[in-house]
Amino acid sequence: MDQKSENNHLEHMSTAMYKGRDYVIYLMSFLLYRFTRSIIVTFQKFTWAITGVENIRRDARRGLQFRQSAHVLDIFWKRKFLPHTIADPKDFIALHSCFKHPNYVLKPNVSLYCMTKTDAIFVETPEGTNIYKSQQHNSYLYEAQFTNAKKIVMMPLASFHKIASDVGNPKVPTIWISSTGRCGSTLLGQVFYRIPGMLLLSEPDAITNLGYLHKNLSLQQGEYEQLLASAVRLLCKPDDRYSMICVKARPNATALSEDIAHMFPQIRQIFMYRNSLKTVWSYLALLQTDPASQALKFIMDNKVISTILPFFRTGVYNYYVKVNAKEIEAIKPSKLSTVGIFTAAWAAGVSRCVEAREKGIPILPILYEDLMKNPLQSCIVLFNRLDIRKEYLSLAAEAFKVDYQKSSVLGQGLLTSDTRRAIPTECRVEADTILKKYSLPKLGERVEVPGLLRFE
Structure with a gap:
């Protein structure tokens, strides 16, 4: 009996050590991801300044480059520390691809992912991938977006509001x-x-982001209300399927x-x-x-x-x-x-x-x-x-x-x-x-x- 008890004790210790090792590896890989991302973002500041990408981004924020204000980037690496953490641009390491007209985000396979004080972040999934359909199988929208994303689209808020205004309020019940x-x-x-x-949008994090930005006083009341209205309009953008x-x-x-x-x-x-x-x-x-x-x-x-x-x-x-x-x-x-x-x-x-x-x-x-x-x-x-x-x-x-x-x-x-x-x-x-x-x-x-x- 004592031998069996001792064996069980050793087995539990071994299991705990293996799990501890796995968590250490997981944590180290996440820290490596964040370190890599900081290096790439820093390097991009120089390359984008040299190639003119940053000039277009700056003019877009000023409202001078509306037709090229949707910045499309290819996702190189993505990582979240926990699956259910709130969506954030830092979930992705992405490289410049091209600039598009803001109407680009009205495509069925492009969806609003999260918000920041300066930009609206969309994700693009492969053609034919229906991230809304996947929610039937125990997947939240932010999960389906993160898992299937191949590109991100960054848009300054001025363009975001203009497109949202053109889309208007939800057209269906x-x-x-x-x-x-x-x-x-x-x-x-x-x-x-x-x-x-029926289109089910289960836990869109663009809404969650705005709640925290407002609570943390990062947005004035008027800014918050305008962003919330625009976010709802683009989450509920017209789609003939629904x-x-x-x-x-x-x-x-x-x-x-x-x-x-x-x-x-x-x-x-x-x-x-x-x-x-x-x-x-x-x-x-x-x-x-x-x-x-x-x-x-x-x-x-x-x-x-x-x-x-x-x-x-x-x-x-x-x-x-x-x-x-x-x-x-x-x-x-x-x-x-x-x-x-x-x-x-x-x-x-x-x-x-x-x-x-x-x-x-x-x-x-x-x-x-x-x-x-x-x-x-x-x-x-x-x-x-x-x-x-x-x-x-x-x-x-x-x-x-x-x-x-x-x-x-x-x-x-x-x-x-x-x-x-x-x-x-x-x-x-x-x-x-x-x-x-x-x-x-x-x-x-x-x-x-x-x-x-x-x-x-």
């Missing part, structure tokens, strides 16, 4: 889904995806839904949420899926280590909560445990919807537990509210029979999190304190947002 995350919003997106002619559009935003960008409602009152908005305790448990389940996540949770929940390294807690808080959060001085991100951070993420999203409803904005709240009681009846009620043809009901209801996220890291714990396991008393008190500051009931208690959709 559009649905916008916001959520707290870990609440079945992907399932709801798939319900709409099954409607013939007669409806569904946009499912990242949970950390719920705050933008109110601005969307003011700019595009014709867009029908939904807010999806779930019981707070189950949501927090589902988020916690994510941190048990691999050694790196487990290590992150250990660091964040260890009072000594998190005091020495507070940026772990602050970084995770900023990712999940910052854009949606209220300015509550008593909540200090560096003092929150993982339970506290995920509770704050849930509370911030829900409070945003409550505030919008109180202002008279017709966002339609949907509670996951209510939606799942009778899927077909839920589809009937939902389709009636959204004026969707009833002939698609049977197709839409089929989505409830499939767990689209069962093989995904993000799917871990969505439907199977064990809420019977007690959250430590200290963490529960922390969660209840946060919820109280947001004027919400205690952890696990039912919350009915004003205007909650009834499926009876």
Whole structure:
């Protein structure tokens, strides 16, 4: 027995060492990528100045080279540290190819990837590759774009706004889904995806980028509003293949839904949420899926280590909560445990919807537990509210029979999190304190947002 126990111990140590080696190699390769990118970008400044590329780029930013203001670059190398990090131009090392008319981005295989203070970044995929279709198979838009991108197109904001103005507001019925995350919003997106002619844009990061730029005060209010309007127009650009559009935003960008409602009152908005305790448990389940996540949770929940390294807690808080959060001085991100951070993420999203409803904005709240009681009846009620043809009901209801996220890291714990396991008393008190500051009931208690959709 002792021999077997010793063998198991040695086996676990060996496995841990191999995984540790793999993570070190992964980290080193990412650092090599970033180092290589910095060298190439620096070198490009000189070569582009000599060849005249930089002159055209500078004139385009000034509005003097509109017809050549779409800068097309061939992707040489691409790398993200984590698959679900927010889209960024640094995801690519790209080399100059040519300049095109801004209408180039209206091609079906070119899509808006992310935003910066100075440029709109598009990605181009091979002809015939439908990155929207791939989202049926557990892929978010930013993932499909990154995986399939062969070129990037950089466009100064002046040209971006001009093209967006020419495109105009969405020409087809559009649905916008916001959520707290870990609440079945992907399932709801798939319900709409099954409607013939529906274009699903699952978590476009151009919207997420703008939320962070605005929250960090990198954009003035007027700049932010103009960029948000242009981003929505080009995300929803005309495409003969689609007669409806569904946009499912990242949970950390719920705050933008109110601005969307003011700019595009014709867009029908939904807010999806779930019981707070189950949501927090589902988020916690994510941190048990691999050694790196487990290590992150250990660091964040260890009072000594998190005091020495507070940026772990602050970084995770900023990712999940910052854009949606209220300015509550008593909540200090560096003092929150993982339970506290995920509770704050849930509370911030829900409070945003409550505030919008109180202002008279017709966002339609949907509670996951209510939606799942009778899927077909839920589809009937939902389709009636959204004026969707009833002939698609049977197709839409089929989505409830499939767990689209069962093989995904993000799917871990969505439907199977064990809420019977007690959250430590200290963490529960922390969660209840946060919820109280947001004027919400205690952890696990039912919350009915004003205007909650009834499926009876």
